[in-house]
Amino acid sequence: MTRLAASGRYAPLLLVAAGWELAVLSGAISPNLLPRFSEVMATLWDLLRSFELPREIGVSLLRQMIGFTLAVVIGVAVGVTMARLRLVDRALRPLVTLGYPVPVVALFPVLVLMVGLDHRLQIIVILLGSILPTIVSSFNAARGVDHYLVWSARNLGTGSRRMLWKIVIPAALPEILSGIRTTLSLSFVLLVAAEQLGADRGIGAFALRAGQNGFYTGMFAAILTIGLMGFAADRLYLALMRILLRWQEQE
Amino acid sequence: MGAIDAVGVSKRYRLDRKREVTALEGVDLEVGQNEFVALVGPSGCGKSTFLYMVGGFLEVSEGRILVNGAPVRGPGPDRGIVFQHFALFPWLTVRRNVLYGLEERGVPLEERQRVARDLITLVGLAGFEDVYPKQLSGGMKQRVAIARTLALDPEILLMDEPFGALDAQTREMMQDELLRIWGLRRKTVLFITHDVREAVYLADRVAVMTARPGKIKALVDTRHDRSQNAAALMASPEFARSVNEIWEIVREEALAAQRLEARSGDLGSPSRP
Amino acid sequence: MSAPPENASGAERANSRWGEILSYRPIYSVLALLIAWEVASRLALINPYFLPPPSMVIERAYQILLGEKLLQHLAGTLLRSLAALALCIAMGVPLGVAMARIAPVRWFFDPLISLGLPVPKIALWPIFVLWFGFFDTSKILLTAFACAFPVVSATYLGTRNVDKFVVWSALNLGTGPHRLLWKVVFRAAAPEILTGIQTVLPIAIIIVVLTEMLSGGTGLGAMIMYAGRFADIKTVLVGVLAASLMGYAMIKLFEQLRRRLLAWHQETSATA
Numbered sequence: 001m002t003r004l005a006a007s008g009r010y011a012p013l014l015l016v017a018a019g020w021e022l023a024v025l026s027g028a029i030s031p032n033l034l035p036r037f038s039e040v041m042a043t044l045w046d047l048l049r050s051f052e053l054p055r056e057i058g059v060s061l062l063r064q065m066i067g068f069t070l071a072v073v074i075g076v077a078v079g080v081t082m083a084r085l086r087l088v089d090r091a092l093r094p095l096v097t098l099g100y101p102v103p104v105v106a107l108f109p110v111l112v113l114m115v116g117l118d119h120r121l122q123i124i125v126i127l128l129g130s131i132l133p134t135i136v137s138s139f140n141a142a143r144g145v146d147h148y149l150v151w152s153a154r155n156l157g158t159g160s161r162r163m164l165w166k167i168v169i170p171a172a173l174p175e176i177l178s179g180i181r182t183t184l185s186l187s188f189v190l191l192v193a194a195e196q197l198g199a200d201r202g203i204g205a206f207a208l209r210a211g212q213n214g215f216y217t218g219m220f221a222a223i224l225t226i227g228l229m230g231f232a233a234d235r236l237y238l239a240l241m242r243i244l245l246r247w248q249e250q251e
Numbered sequence: 252m253g254a255i256d257a258v259g260v261s262k263r264y265r266l267d268r269k270r271e272v273t274a275l276e277g278v279d280l281e282v283g284q285n286e287f288v289a290l291v292g293p294s295g296c297g298k299s300t301f302l303y304m305v306g307g308f309l310e311v312s313e314g315r316i317l318v319n320g321a322p323v324r325g326p327g328p329d330r331g332i333v334f335q336h337f338a339l340f341p342w343l344t345v346r347r348n349v350l351y352g353l354e355e356r357g358v359p360l361e362e363r364q365r366v367a368r369d370l371i372t373l374v375g376l377a378g379f380e381d382v383y384p385k386q387l388s389g390g391m392k393q394r395v396a397i398a399r400t401l402a403l404d405p406e407i408l409l410m411d412e413p414f415g416a417l418d419a420q421t422r423e424m425m426q427d428e429l430l431r432i433w434g435l436r437r438k439t440v441l442f443i444t445h446d447v448r449e450a451v452y453l454a455d456r457v458a459v460m461t462a463r464p465g466k467i468k469a470l471v472d473t474r475h476d477r478s479q480n481a482a483a484l485m486a487s488p489e490f491a492r493s494v495n496e497i498w499e500i501v502r503e504e505a506l507a508a509q510r511l512e513a514r515s516g517d518l519g520s521p522s523r524p
Numbered sequence: 525m526s527a528p529p530e531n532a533s534g535a536e537r538a539n540s541r542w543g544e545i546l547s548y549r550p551i552y553s554v555l556a557l558l559i560a561w562e563v564a565s566r567l568a569l570i571n572p573y574f575l576p577p578p579s580m581v582i583e584r585a586y587q588i589l590l591g592e593k594l595l596q597h598l599a600g601t602l603l604r605s606l607a608a609l610a611l612c613i614a615m616g617v618p619l620g621v622a623m624a625r626i627a628p629v630r631w632f633f634d635p636l637i638s639l640g641l642p643v644p645k646i647a648l649w650p651i652f653v654l655w656f657g658f659f660d661t662s663k664i665l666l667t668a669f670a671c672a673f674p675v676v677s678a679t680y681l682g683t684r685n686v687d688k689f690v691v692w693s694a695l696n697l698g699t700g701p702h703r704l705l706w707k708v709v710f711r712a713a714a715p716e717i718l719t720g721i722q723t724v725l726p727i728a729i730i731i732v733v734l735t736e737m738l739s740g741g742t743g744l745g746a747m748i749m750y751a752g753r754f755a756d757i758k759t760v761l762v763g764v765l766a767a768s769l770m771g772y773a774m775i776k777l778f779e780q781l782r783r784r785l786l787a788w789h790q791e792t793s794a795t796a
Contacts, residue, residue: 012635033655103764106744107764113574219650352698
């Protein structure tokens with residue numbers, strides 16, 4: 001029942017696709033500006049079959065996953081530690097405060113000179129760009145734990161160490177996971193930006209190159225794929241979140 | 252013909268494609284001019300739903316509701332309403348909140364300033380005119396809500412558990428405040444509450460509603476000697492008798508409601524999405 | 525920073541969290557960090573090629589400033605960002621309100637918005653170039669498009685979640701349906717709407733800079749890429765610094781505006 005309703009929910013997308021096809025077919029929009037939807041789909045199919053697209057997708061996904069995972073693991077660890085240990089907080093806070101408003105993409109030329117134009121570049125862009133927001137949101141999540149929970153646990157004899165793992169992290173988990181969701185979409189933005197700025201492989205680079213070479217159907221196909229990747233990753237993550245937070249009371 | 256005449260009122264609504272809920276079934280209630288009627292009943296029985304229909308915020312599925320002989324057609328200032336959680340306009344000061352209805356009606360400046368001033372003093376909030384709701388306590392907020400509603404001098408006052416969100420002491424104080432205000436500006440009042448003592452204390456008559464689907468089960472006359480002070484009144488045997496009588500009926504219905512819930516699973520109530 | 529007292533309101537607790545990130549107290553630690561950076565760079569503890577000492581960066585900034593180029597680039601980025609934000613708000617807020625109030629609008633746009641939110645809008649850059657060229661139009665439109673999603677979403681949710689009883693009270697006091705929208709619903713949803721706008725302020729700057737990096741011309745992004753080609757890291761850092769300060773200033777200014785507009789809102793504490 002719900003799955004049917006869910007697919008019904010996305011019906012407007014079909015309308016958009018239909019509108020797209022009709023707009024170009026009727027001549028209202030020039031096919032030089034906007035290739036027909038059906039042609040883009042056909043090109044997409046070709047690119048998938050020839051494995052050209054899957055290869056680029058694979059490259060991009062690999063970069064994204066490494067950068068994202070590193071950012072999440074380090075970011076959450078640092079954020080939660082800062083929330084619990086005053087010393088760490090005081091030491092790292094200036095770095096975070098200073099770094100937070102800095103747009104990492106603007107540092108791209110510096111990073112190119114440091115690392116060179118290879119995989120590591122994209123991964124580092126993703127890592128650097130994602131890590132600070134993750135630290136901040138994990139910090140806030142750990143801080144925001146209802147201290148009545150902590151006091152109850154202490155009252156029942158929980159020591160500091162176990163407190164962290166048994167109480168603080170589970171209690172902060174919803175907010176941490178929610179922050180990670182934002183980091184996930186941010187990591188895709190950074191991935192695409194880094195690839196557009198200076199990469200020869202990867203789907204963002206492919207799309208840009210296709211545009212420069214006049215391969216417009218390919219360009220649209222690649223961009224649609226990027227969109228789908230971002231969307232799919234988000235939905236998968238939501239499903240994961242739901243499983244991890246099964247115990248949460250529905251509001 | 253009473254101020255409010257509800258005849259055979261039913262309210263049904265659709266939860267989803269398969270399920271329909273009947274909140275009220277055949278409610279008959281007459282509230283006379285300047286009468287104070289309290290409506291009590293177990294949680295979820297539909298008392299608030301009924302009030303919202305009298306107020307014109309919800310539509311009747313069956314039956315009709317007449318106000319001074321005319322059928323209800325949507326909300327309007329003739330039936331002023333006061334909600335449990337105050338529903339003040341948080342972006343307006345106390346004064347602006349009270350002035351709101353007067354501005355909407357187009358009352359001239361001097362007159363509306365005067366009316367607002369008088370009302371704010373009447374509810375005991377003189378000096379707080381330029382304060383925002385966020386700075387007020389629960390009791391004070393409710394007074395603003397009452398002043399705001401009274402500004403348009405409605406003939407009928409609809410009150411949806413207005414003191415339910417207040418602590419016990421404030422609640423008692425507000426009950427007396429309401430009686431005092433009602434004494435000065437007599438109106439027809441329909442008052443919803445789940446607190447039977449409050450109902451008996453305030454009202455001329457108490458209507459008891461059954462569990463869902465709600466209908467009026469009993470009407471108890473609770474007119475009593477208001478000249479004595481509150482403590483004496485509440486200690487009197489007549490008072491205790493009325494409270495017990497009504498409480499028994501409510502208890503019966505509350506138990507019936509529990510059995511209903513256990514059988515069919517809680518279906519939720521329409522006014523709380 | 526200690527845990528808030530037990531009867532602290534949610535607002536106070538929120539302020540004791542990373543609200544301080546934009547406050548003045550850490551300035552001493554920041555200064556200490558900068559001094560450490562300066563010393564380490566001069567002593568070649570950090571490779572001064574990649575991370576030149578702050579003093580040299582500031583010197584360079586001064587040089588560029590003298591040449592008036594920096595101001596030009598800054599103005600370029602700033603104006604584009606503001607234009608994009610203005611466009612995004614002008615289109616996004618009404619759409620969000622319409623979605624909350626008119627069912628067919630919601631039916632059509634809800635999946636589009638929720639589908640679009642996690643999609644990296646910068647991926648659409650080649651399309652915008654194809655349609656609008658390399659100059660200001662494509663940059664402003666792409667930025668406005670990207671910022672529209674969170675703004676529409678926040679406006680929609682804020683408008684939808686307006687307390688029903690506040691609306692009913694307004695109706696009860698004789699408000700007509702037209703005045704209801706403007707006088708009541710919009711004011712009640714204002715906090716959420718302003719928060720949504722606040723969220724996209726830094727995003728707007730980043731995307732403008734990114735598009736400038738991708739297409740050249742004027743603007744901080746273009747300045748950065750051009751300098752990068754000549755390995756002129758100092759200028760790159762000047763650009764980064766300028767972009768960061770711009771973002772910081774914009775957020776601070778908006779916070780002031782928000783405080784002024786929402787003086788009545790319970791989260792606006794007197795001491796913030």
